[in-house]
Amino acid sequence: MTRKKTSTFTLFLLFAGVLVTIFPFYWMIATSLKTASEALQFPPSFYPHALAWDNYKEAWEAAPFGMYFFNSIFCGIISTIGVLFTSALAAYAFSRMKFVGKGLFFYLVLGTMMIPGQVLLIPNYIILEKTEALNAIYRFFLTDNMYDWLIDQKLWNFIKFGLNSYFALIFPWLASVFSIFLLRQFFKGIPKDLYDAAEIDGASKFRALFQIVIPLSKPALITSALLSFLGQWNSLLWPLIVTTSDYMRTLMVGLQTFQQEAGQDFHLLMAASSISILPILILFFFLQKYFVRGIVRSGMKS
Amino acid sequence: MKNQGKDLQLVKQRKRRRIKENLEAFAYLSPAMTILFIFLFIPVVYALGLSMHRGNPIDGFRFIGLTNYISILGSDIDFYKAVVNTLYYCLFSIPTQIVIGIGLAMLLNRAIKGIGFFRTVYFIPHITSLVAVAMIWKWIFNEEFGLVNYLITAMDIEKVRWFNDPEGIIQKMMQYFPIEMIKSYYMSLTHCVDSSAHPMWKRIFGYALRGPSLAMFTIVSLSVWKVIGYTVIIFLAGLQNINDSYYEAAEIDGANKWHQFRNITWPLLSPTTFFILIISFIAAFKVFVPMMMMTNGQPENTTVSVVYYLYQQAWTADRMGKASAIAYILFSIILIITIIQNKIIGKKVHYDS
Numbered sequence: 001m002t003r004k005k006t007s008t009f010t011l012f013l014l015f016a017g018v019l020v021t022i023f024p025f026y027w028m029i030a031t032s033l034k035t036a037s038e039a040l041q042f043p044p045s046f047y048p049h050a051l052a053w054d055n056y057k058e059a060w061e062a063a064p065f066g067m068y069f070f071n072s073i074f075c076g077i078i079s080t081i082g083v084l085f086t087s088a089l090a091a092y093a094f095s096r097m098k099f100v101g102k103g104l105f106f107y108l109v110l111g112t113m114m115i116p117g118q119v120l121l122i123p124n125y126i127i128l129e130k131t132e133a134l135n136a137i138y139r140f141f142l143t144d145n146m147y148d149w150l151i152d153q154k155l156w157n158f159i160k161f162g163l164n165s166y167f168a169l170i171f172p173w174l175a176s177v178f179s180i181f182l183l184r185q186f187f188k189g190i191p192k193d194l195y196d197a198a199e200i201d202g203a204s205k206f207r208a209l210f211q212i213v214i215p216l217s218k219p220a221l222i223t224s225a226l227l228s229f230l231g232q233w234n235s236l237l238w239p240l241i242v243t244t245s246d247y248m249r250t251l252m253v254g255l256q257t258f259q260q261e262a263g264q265d266f267h268l269l270m271a272a273s274s275i276s277i278l279p280i281l282i283l284f285f286f287l288q289k290y291f292v293r294g295i296v297r298s299g300m301k302s
Numbered sequence: 303m304k305n306q307g308k309d310l311q312l313v314k315q316r317k318r319r320r321i322k323e324n325l326e327a328f329a330y331l332s333p334a335m336t337i338l339f340i341f342l343f344i345p346v347v348y349a350l351g352l353s354m355h356r357g358n359p360i361d362g363f364r365f366i367g368l369t370n371y372i373s374i375l376g377s378d379i380d381f382y383k384a385v386v387n388t389l390y391y392c393l394f395s396i397p398t399q400i401v402i403g404i405g406l407a408m409l410l411n412r413a414i415k416g417i418g419f420f421r422t423v424y425f426i427p428h429i430t431s432l433v434a435v436a437m438i439w440k441w442i443f444n445e446e447f448g449l450v451n452y453l454i455t456a457m458d459i460e461k462v463r464w465f466n467d468p469e470g471i472i473q474k475m476m477q478y479f480p481i482e483m484i485k486s487y488y489m490s491l492t493h494c495v496d497s498s499a500h501p502m503w504k505r506i507f508g509y510a511l512r513g514p515s516l517a518m519f520t521i522v523s524l525s526v527w528k529v530i531g532y533t534v535i536i537f538l539a540g541l542q543n544i545n546d547s548y549y550e551a552a553e554i555d556g557a558n559k560w561h562q563f564r565n566i567t568w569p570l571l572s573p574t575t576f577f578i579l580i581i582s583f584i585a586a587f588k589v590f591v592p593m594m595m596m597t598n599g600q601p602e603n604t605t606v607s608v609v610y611y612l613y614q615q616a617w618t619a620d621r622m623g624k625a626s627a628i629a630y631i632l633f634s635i636i637l638i639i640t641i642i643q644n645k646i647i648g649k650k651v652h653y654d655s
Contacts, residue, residue: 007412010409010412013405013406013409014406014409014410014416014420017406017420017424018420018423018424020527021423021424021426021427021527021530021531022423022426024427024435024438024439024442024527025426025438027438027441027442027449028438028441031441039447040446040447041447042446042447042452043452043455043456044447044449044452085333086333086334086337087334089330089331089333089334090330090331090333090334090335092330093327093328093330093331094331097323097326097327097330098323098327099323099324099327099328100324102327105331105335108343109338112338112342112343112346114636114637114640115342115346115633116584116587116588116629116632116633116636117588118588118609118612118629118632119345119346119349119626119629119630119632119633120341120342120345120346120349121612121616121629122349122352122616122622122625122626122629123344123345123346123348123349123352123626124341124345126348126352126359126622127340127341127344127345127348129359171337171341172337172340172341174333174337175333175334175335175337175338175341175342177338177342180334205326230429233431234431234432234433236432236433236590236591236594237590237591237594237613240594241617252431252433255433255434255437256433256594256595259437259440259595266441266444266447269437269441270437270438270441272437273434273435273437273438276431276433276434277430277431277434277435280429280430280431281426281429281430284426284429288422291425291429292421292425292535
């Protein structure tokens, strides 16, 4: 049958697609390795004549990118762990337990998937601003000396409430409706016999969850983890509005402010942008199939 | 007597067990539910309340009933401009995405070798962050030194002011329109946008008649490039569900490639197309990052999307009540799309059994 034969023309078109897909990345890396004067040359050179690796160092030092990186990775990891923990527990309850109002709860959770995040933006901002008052708890327990020490060691931001804290960046994202839904579907697919066997052996529900359900649900867990990490890593709007000081910015907010400050330094901008793309690209090549599966599913949710 | 006592004990035991079961379930639910309550359920209601207030957290809020909704929907030309901009963004990005997506998916469906390689490569833009990619786009479309303008000048055309030309493309094309009467009528329509003497509908219509600015096209091209890998994968899954025997039968009947596409592929792919259409529409209505990174809504607010307008109102103009009302209007639009989707899916789009 002719339909299944790969013609040269087909391949040509597919490779044209590859070229269009890859070229912007090539252009980013090429510009990032040009000297300042070569980057602003017109007509542009298609490849850097002398590789200016120093651009990366310069860009890295032009803004506190180390801090931005740390913030993004820290927030990503903590919220991913949090999402897995809260979602696995909730999904377990929804899939294997009987309780009053189960259907109502489930539809309440499911119904919120339609709500655009923008609706929550302003109320969440105001709620977080109000949590500032909770810092009084620390003030009650901590002496002035301890408080000053925490600020000196830059540890205060890790524990404080209110805007401009890790609490603000992470806490609202510690639960995910989509993950709960995804894991529930997966948990439901696990044969009932396994649960019965565990029960006969006298394992508690908690033990059954950690020793049977979770090891069997690796694909779904990895998918939720990836989506949650990617969501945190790529988000711009939320960290933009809840952070005001430089050292609390995530990588994406850092890039945004760097872009405004760097002006015409395109070689530095492209170096910074390369640095921010690299970690996700590495993650992608290792966990490709989970990426595709997860992202396709996350679209299906609506 | 003895038996009755036993029964009672049994009932009590069962009741106790049920209470225990319930408590256990709620313990499992509580971590997720606590967070969802504070940052999802309460805010949804809170936002509705805020949308009926004027002000911000610093100056305080004042209850004004439905005034925000009335003033936005009744007299806020900037809001309607944002809606028109967003609709133009949808109009140009979604069909392009679907056409290229189906095209590439069909090519890939034919290629037996290297399908994984192509799929992976096409998917890369989708996972990279929009922030970083928007920076590349801004550089490629840079007016003075950008690659696109170099290619344009190489073709002996003047450099295009991608981000600084507020004129709409229809406006641009109408300059060369041969019939003077229609041209001047068109000009009068597009000019009434900025004077409040004209009725709202006329101003909105006039604004829509200008067409999107070139800056919007840079954003559209970015969005299409970024999402295409995702679209291809969804369409590919749709294509692989179509049974080969349909094509075999068609070939025996002497149908050519176009007929096969028109009568087999397209109708059988319609659920997929419809799915892509809906999710793209919802996503497009929430577009924000490219505006923030590339244009800041400029030139002359021709790239202000609904969400960017919301952001400006809340954090630049400090009108959080009004911004909440915009958020709820956005929510209603998305709700309407979802309801339409459910209605149509109920009727079934596809014809395959």
